[in-house]
Amino acid sequence: MGAGPAGLLLGHLLHLEGIDSTILESRSREYVIERVRAGVLEPGTVATLTAAGVGVRLKREGMHHGGIQMAFGGRRHRVDFEELTGGRSITVYGQNEIVRDLIDAHKAAGRAPFFECRQVRIADFDSAPRIEFEHNGEEYQVACDFIAGCDGSHGICRPSIPAACVRVYAREFPFAWLGILAEAPPSSAELVYALHERGFALFSMRSPSITRLYLQCAPGEDASRWNDCRIWDELTTRLETADGWRPNRGRIVQKNVAGMRSMVVAPMRCGRLFLAGDAAHIVPPAGAKGLNLAVADVRLLAEALAAYYRAGRSHLLDSYSDRCLARVWRAQRFSYWMTSTLHRAPDGSEFDYHRQLAELEYATTSRAAMTSLAENYVGWE
Ligand code: APR
Ligand code: PHB
Numbered sequence: 195m196g197a198g199p200a201g202l203l204l205g206h207l208l209h210l211e212g213i214d215s216t217i218l219e220s221r222s223r224e225y226v227i228e229r230v231r232a233g234v235l236e237p238g239t240v241a242t243l244t245a246a247g248v249g250v251r252l253k254r255e256g257m258h259h260g261g262i263q264m265a266f267g268g269r270r271h272r273v274d275f276e277e278l279t280g281g282r283s284i285t286v287y288g289q290n291e292i293v294r295d296l297i298d299a300h301k302a303a304g305r306a307p308f309f310e311c312r313q314v315r316i317a318d319f320d321s322a323p324r325i326e327f328e329h330n331g332e333e334y335q336v337a338c339d340f341i342a343g344c345d346g347s348h349g350i351c352r353p354s355i356p357a358a359c360v361r362v363y364a365r366e367f368p369f370a371w372l373g374i375l376a377e378a379p380p381s382s383a384e385l386v387y388a389l390h391e392r393g394f395a396l397f398s399m400r401s402p403s404i405t406r407l408y409l410q411c412a413p414g415e416d417a418s419r420w421n422d423c424r425i426w427d428e429l430t431t432r433l434e435t436a437d438g439w440r441p442n443r444g445r446i447v448q449k450n451v452a453g454m455r456s457m458v459v460a461p462m463r464c465g466r467l468f469l470a471g472d473a474a475h476i477v478p479p480a481g482a483k484g485l486n487l488a489v490a491d492v493r494l495l496a497e498a499l500a501a502y503y504r505a506g507r508s509h510l511l512d513s514y515s516d517r518c519l520a521r522v523w524r525a526q527r528f529s530y531w532m533t534s535t536l537h538r539a540p541d542g543s544e545f546d547y548h549r550q551l552a553e554l555e556y557a558t559t560s561r562a563a564m565t566s567l568a569e570n571y572v573g574w575e
Pocket of ligand 2: 234406479482
């Protein structure tokens, strides 16, 4: 269920194992390809995509980043991932480009997902799972061995699980991000995470001519209240450093506000229904972990299903949830640290702000603290 990165990659990995699957997606093909989402890939994610044969364009167009910059107190401080983690680095490549590459791979294998499915329902996933849906005005029923709930944070799979079978751990943050995509060449070769007295800002990119930037704003902020001039002025104020560095300006081609929350569903399984990606967990975006967790989940799920069909062994299906959740909670811890260190809470005090500055000072000067930041950011083997 779902043609985001989790569902598409799972379907592709299963196909490589000779296991048949059907992907159902409620949105259109154009919508899922054009939706602007995350963009930072851990080396493990790049390795998984490359091994699955969908890394050709990623290798050509992905931007290699050996570290990140943290800006506060008018200065930028570099954290050198490669030096601190024995050569590990990150790759900047849009999530929607991964989705495009995966849809192309499915098409090439003659098995395109069903887009624009309506009235999707799942049933009997504790015994003989069934999915019912409408497509182009026709009613369909799929009988299957397993359902993979890869339908994101607003999907139907998780809410279909009886409340007694799972626990949901959740936390809201009292701020949101206003994100923009701009036709402006990046003025820094690396991401810049900034804490300013007016709040958080992030400088990122998608290509040598497109920048992606974010500003902390109030939850539920109306993006239309932010005209281009106001956005650029606020980004410049929060990001610019005393050495004269600031983001290049350009035409804003996309603008959106996204709320911020953390959520974990445990276990990530109910009978023959397995949850993966955003359907099972949400992380606040400051740690850049959402997409990487989705890829890590489906790699384990594909492995577990392959062992089941190849050797009739269900031990990896049984340990799937625990193995995923160990990584998920690590990612929650790190994402929480990045979020609380880099944002100004509406009820936060001047004391908190100065404590956060001291936290950043430590995180960018102590080798032990920089190593901790670096190894968490590049992800775990
Ligand atoms: N039936 C079919 N498809 C559905 C349904 C439904 N009832 N409900 C939702 N979907 C689809 C959505 O339209 C979406 O395309 O499921 C897909 C889920 O994809 P994503 O939201 O991209 O989730 P996932 O594949 O887990 O990828 C996680 O997305 O939000 C980012 O930071 C996150 O990068 C991470 C990634
Ligand atoms: C992005 O480029 O969209 C991006 C980068 C880093 C983050 C979040 C989003 O932490």
